[in-house]
Amino acid sequence: MTDRVRIAIVGSGPAGLSAAARAAQLGLSHLLIEKTDHLSDTIFKYQKGKHVMATPSQLVLRSDCDFEAGKRESILDRWNAQAAEQGVNVAYRCEVKAITGTGDPIPGSIQKIVERKRDGTTDTKEIQRLAPPYRLSLSDGRDIIADAVIMAIGTQGNPNLMRVPGADLPHVQYQLDDPAAYNDEHIFVVGTGDAGIENALGLAADEAQGNAVTILNRSTEFASAKAANVKALMAAAETGRLSIMTEATTAKIEPGFITLDSRDGEVKLKCDRIIARMGSAPPRAFVESCGIEFTSGDRLAFPKLSPVFESTAPGIFVIGALAGYPLIKHCMNQGYDVVEYINGNRDLKPADEPILAAKFAALPEKKSVDQWLEFLRGNVSILEGLSPLQMREFMLDSEVRAYRKGDLIFEKYDPGSSLFGVAQGQALVEVSPTLNVPIDQGSIFGEVGLISGRRRGATVRAGADSIMVEVSRTAALKLMSSNPPAKRAITRISTERQLLQLFGAGLTPADLTEVLDTAEIKTVKAGEHVITEGDTGTDIYVIRVGSMIVEKKIGGKNVFLSYLPAGSYVGEMALISGGPRTATVKATVKSEVIKLNGDAFARLMAAKPALLERARRDMASRQDVNAFIESRKDSFSTVVDMYSETAKFLVDNGIGEATDVLLIDEHLCVGCDNCEKACADSHDGLSRLDREAGRTYAHLHVPTSCRHCEHPHCMADCPPNAIHRGPDGEVFIDDTCIGCGNCQRNCPYGVIRMDSVPPKKPGLLSWMFFGQGPGPGEPSKKWRYKNAEPGVEKPKKAIKCDMCSGIEGGPACVRACPTGAAIRVAPEDFLTVARLDREAN
Amino acid sequence: MATQLSGKAPRRARGEVLHDGFLRHAGFRWLKAATLICILSIASYMLVDVTPRHNGGSWYGYTMGTIGVLLILWLTLLGLRKRAMTRGRWSLKAWTSAHVYLGLSLIVIATLHTGFQLGWNVHTLAYALMMLVILSGLFGITVYATLPAALSNNRAEMTQVQMLDAVRAIDRQLHDAAQPLPHDKAALVRQSLEQDPFGGTLLSRLSGRYPRCATAKAQAALRHWTGDQPDTGNDPLERIDALLERKQAMLARLRRHLRLKALLEIWLYVHVPATFALLAALTAHIVSVFFYW
Structure with missing residues (x-):
């Protein structure tokens, strides 16, 4: 049986559904082909109750289906209702096996498909493309003839599969809908990306479920997951709620058992269920067989598309995640636009x-x-x-x-x-x-x-x-x-x-050619040495990202010499005066350095006396510091030790990536918490710092408060892009925060909290004289509950220190400290030898 | 040092990081100011000839009195300053520093104002209350200068909430471990669980001694029972003994913490009410002076 339609749409996700709805509205004959028995499988498979976000917020939605941020269930319900209302024609439980042209061969349009084999050789097939209409062979035996095809299949439907004996057994699954559905089972989670870790944590979260959860990791590191997830996993493992097996791979799966290749050889373990979360990729072979070319041979490459999303096969359009646009709004707009285009609307401007x-x-x-x-x-x-x-x-x-x-x-x-x-x-x-x-x-x-x-x-x-x-x-x-x-x-x-x-000194870009040609950008892990004391070498390093500390071994101990922020250079001493390296330089956080070839730089210095002069000056000041520390080491060895230890403590606590950090001198702090109160009173009644929590060394306390990192971890994954660096260097969150909590999870220092703005308090004088309101500081939960505006639920948003930007006088915590214990410092100002001199007095 | 290209904006003066406490603020600026005021007052007291003798009612006495009253009113405002988080370039540390040193200078100013004429009247009451405020303030300075480091050492990076949670966690374990015990022994453990370990008098809080501590009693009794038995390692009493030991240690830390915090605060319970009493007495003093002019 063969049906003929104007447009066949493959995949009923946001992109496909929006295209089908447009086709239905325009009265075009169409068929929406869906593999499963429901619409939009990717969103259907989200964990129950997940909040789906609508980003980018500035993009206008243009679709016949509605979409706004909300719960997974309400979005799916609305789409189902709208699809039915608009008369969208859906074929459920139907998979497309092949798409082939039925017209004449297109002259000159020959597709080369390169197949990479395991042994490294490649096999190239050439296919002559045929003109539309296209024949779609479906898994239920039907054939569809369509003038145009819209591919909107996404990438999630194609998870990477396990390839061991027994991988096709029914207890191997590639998704987890509801972690609460499994009880008293031995479950293995394969894959330590975010999905795997979240699944493992979900299964082990409730002790009452009695699951024995093990997560398998091929290597020893969790490189592909978010740091916050890894931390949560480690914490769960520490409390014994689940176990982590590193350097373990699956060898064989049998009913009730799993056999692993581990560091200690092969082990066979009891196993009732395997959840494999090893990522997904575009189903490339299928897409290519339809005549669609990809931009490169890379596994993650996207198809080649025209500005109107037409692929290299005329009449086949690719939209959505498969085209490289994973955001729902983009997908829905593309569905609309493509159908309009197919219908002959050439003047439609994009929604943006x-x-x-x-x-x-x-x-x-x-x-x-x-x-x-x-x-x-x-x-x-x-x-x-x-x-x-x-x-x-x-x-x-x-x-x-x-x-x-x-x-x-x-x-x-x-x-x-x-x-x-x-x-x-x-x-x-x-x-x-x-x-x-x-x-x-x-x-x-x-x-x-x-x-x-x-x-x-x-x-x-x-x-x-x-x-x-x-x-x-x-x-x-x-x-x-x-x-x-x-x-x-x-x-x-x-x-x-x-x-x-x-280096200034009258250099021109032309002078630098040789140095630049030999320059190399290196990534340095935290703690890794860039220069090691005693080594030979004359290369110069410029710190591009991150920061470094300089240490020198004096009397068998590593003594901290100085802190170098991004934009400093090191290594000129060995180059100018020869001899081995005089100190060790190591990264405090993951950093990037530009390595300049010593010989090339030496030639440059020879050609430019001003540069040599400049380098000599820098070297002299560095030698002064070395000499100063050396001279102090006998008379004040404890002071020098103290200074080194304090510097190390601060660097360990993230000062190395800070630009401005609150420190509390516990020689002076009387614990009045006026800093917290001042913070709350300056910012809508919510404190952004926890004075008492945090690490302390030698009475120097680093409270839980934002360090305004040079490369803020919180910014890494903010869906509405609401986190910015402001005019005073502060990292702040603006009003577009959607309360997703990503920044809170990503912050390694735990300084972001999620809370809603409390009701307004009565003024200070009415509190002082008439006892009205909760007084200075953050109001108690009880008071907030009692005085909340009835019926209004305020959203919880992420809040963090903004360094009191826009408030005259600067940070309230420092201004409000009665004893002078609270100070805000930049690391390069704080970690200097000047302190050593003072502490010696 | 290696050269910095990044150069920070001069938002913060260099050297500011070498911070001072409120006593050393700005190179003892307010100590110097207060000393100067005292010297000037004493010198003028010596030089000005008031007949028949110095007293509060002379022009000199009125001047000193006015200065004193204005100072007292200003000193009282610290309580407001501390709580009103207004904008602007003020620092509470500077205010505290000035409060301390100018407050101490009141001893000289007010004493000179009296002309050393004291008696059993409302005027001397105001003077006495002022001295009480100043003395309690002196105590405050002493504890502020000496106790913070001890407070920091004692808490060992734990917050008060964490310490309380730790005690609660031990209590839960104690509760479970005491299940197999016979009634009389379980009763002792229950006492340790039920007693508020920080209840007691103000004296206990300030001294850190809690003679009626049920945990200590329970442990003493337990030791009495188990003292002559060998430790076999699986006696529930031994496990409870270990738990009580841990609870004792945590309680000791918490009690030290509370004691230090109480010492840092207790003087305010004299300082502040006495200030208000002083303001009342001062009003009576001024009104009566003008009434009987």
């Missing part, structure tokens, strides 16, 4: 058109959005490799501005992590009051802020009437990860600039 038009509205020339995008792409070198689609997405996260000659773009010491591209005109970097370095059209600036997360190093003005693109940090990082040439270009430029700025 008004947002982009608004961005370009203020520019002096009048051009269409497409013209502007093309203008920017053509004029800014790092954007060259982007497709029009990527360009649109890129511009959603970026700004474009026109500057008149002499206009200020940013000032030295401004915080800012964005990158600028010169699309037209010129920028002038004020290196010194008398020296301006021009940056010409096509190039970029501001990249140091992007990479080191610190303040701007120089003031930049427009050198002519200019148009600049300001790229937010997230957009720039996305650009770099998705576009290797852009990454190389940014890295090279930033390295060059960093060196020019660091």
Whole structure:
């Protein structure tokens, strides 16, 4: 039996469903083909009650199905109702086996499919593409003829499978819907990504279920999971709720048992259920067999698409996660747009058109959005490799501005992590009051802020009437990860600039060519040595990301010499005066250094006496510190020890990645908690610090309070992108927080709490004289409950220290300390020998 | 040192990190100010000739009295300053420092104001109350200067809530471990569970001694019973003994913690009410002076 439809849609997720709904609204004959017996399987498989988020928030939804953030159940219910209402034609429990053209061969359209074999050889098949209409062979024996096909199958339906004897047994499963459904079982979870860990924790969470849960890890590290999840897993293992087996792989599965290859040989264990969470990938073989080419041979590559999502097979469109857009809103808009296109609507502008038009509205020339995008792409070198689609997405996260000659773009010491591209005109970097370095059209600036997360190093003005693109940090990082040439270009430029700025001394980019050609960017793990005392070597290291400490062995002990923030360089001493390395330099947190070849640098110094002079000066001051410590070691050996130990303690507690941290001197702290009260009274009645908690060494206490990390962990995974670095270097969360709690889980220091704003308190004087309200500080839960506005449930949002930004006078905790115990410090100011001198007195 | 390119904005003055406590604030600025005030007061007292003798009612006495009253009112405002988290470049530490030293200078100012004429009247009552406030304040300075380090050492990175949780956790284990015991022995353990280990008089709180501690009693009795038996390792009493030992240690730490916190706070219970009594007496003093002018 063969049906004929105008559009066949494969996959009923947000993308496919939205496409089908549009087709139904337009009255086009269509069929929505779904593998399972319900719509939108990926969301259906979310854990019960999961909150589904609607990001990016600035994107307008254009679909015949509604969608807003909410519970999994309510979203699915609404979609089911709307699909029925609109007369969407669905074929459930139906899988597409093959899609082949039925028309004439398309001249010159031959697809090469490269198959990689296990032994490393490749096999290339060539297929002649045939013109539409397409024949879709379904698993229920039907054939469908369709003029156009929309592939919206996502990637989740294709989990990586276990490949051991017995992997096809029924107790091996690739998902976990409800952890509470299993009791008194021996369960093995395979895979230590986030999904595996979350499943294992879910199964072991309730002791009453009596499950014996074991999670298997092929290696010893949990590299692919979020740090917060790993921490939770370790904690659960410590309390004995589940066990972790590292360096273990599955060898064989039998009913009731599992056999593992472990470090100690083969072991056979009792096992009632195996949950394999080993990731998913696009079902590439199937997609390729339909005539769709991928952008590269990479396992995670996406199909090649035109701006209207048409693949290399004419008439087959790919949208949604399979096309590289995992966000629900994107998917739904694409479904709508593609069906409109197939229906002949060639003028439909993408849903983001008004947002982009608004961005370009203020520019002096009048051009269409497409013209502007093309203008920017053509004029800014790092954007060259982007497709029009990527360009649109890129511009959603970026700004474009026109500057008149002499206009200020940013000032030295401004915080800012964005990158600028010169699309037209010129920028002038004020290196010194008398020296301006021009940056010409096509190039970029501001990249140091992007990479080191610190303040701007120089003031930049427009050198002519200019148009600049300001790229937010997230957009720039996305650009770099998705576009290797852009990454190389940014890295090279930033390295060059960093060196020019660091060494100054009249260097020009041309002088640095040799040094740059031999330069190498290295990632250093926390605690790893960059330079080891006594080693030979003359290379110079520039700290690009992270921070380092310098230590020297004196009398058999490691003595802390200094702290180096990003933007410092080390290693010149051995190069200038020869001999072995005089101190050890090691990373406090995961860092990146630029390794400069010693010989090349020596030649540069020989050619540039000013640079040599500069390096000598730096070396002299470093030798002064060494000599100072040496001279103190006999008379104040305990003081030196104390200083080293204190520095180590602070570095261990995350000061190495801090930019501003609250410390409490417990020689002075009387425990009045006025700091907490002041914090609460300055911020909606919620305290963002816990004075008493936290580590202490030698009466120096690091309370639970934000350190404003150089590379904030909390920013890593914020769906609405609500966490930013503000004008004083503070990391803060804005009002768009959706309360998902990711930042709280990601913060290694536990300084973020989730809470709702308490009701407003009566004033201080009414409390003092009439006893009204709870008094200064955070109101008690009881008072909050009693005085809550009836019927209004305020959302819980993430709150953390914002360094009292915008409050005149600065951080309230410090201002409100009656004894001077609370101080806020930057690590490079605090960890200096100056303290040693003082403590000796 | 290796050169820094990143240079912080000059938001915070360098050297500020070498912080001072409230006593040393700004190089003893307020100590110097207070000393100067005292010297000036004493010198002027010596130099100004009031006939027949110095007293509160002379022009000099009125001047000193006015200065004293204004100082007292300003000193009282610290309580408000501490709680009103307004914006602006103020520091409570500076206020405390000034409060301490200017408060001490009141001893000189007020004494000179009296002209050493004291008696059994409302005027001397105000003076006595003021001295009480100052003395309690002196006690406060002493404990603020000496106890914080001890408080920090004692808590060993634990918070008060964590300490209480630890005691509760031991209590739960004690409860379980005592199940197999005969009635009389279980009763002792129950006493340790039921007693509020911090109940008792203010004296217990301040001294840290709790002679009626049921945990200590239970352990003493237990030791009495088990003393002459060999430790076989599986006697429930031995397990309870170990638990009681742990509870004792945790209680001792908590009691020290509470004792130190009480000492850091107790003086305020004199200082603040006495201040209000002083304000009342001061009002009576001033009103009566002007009434009988």
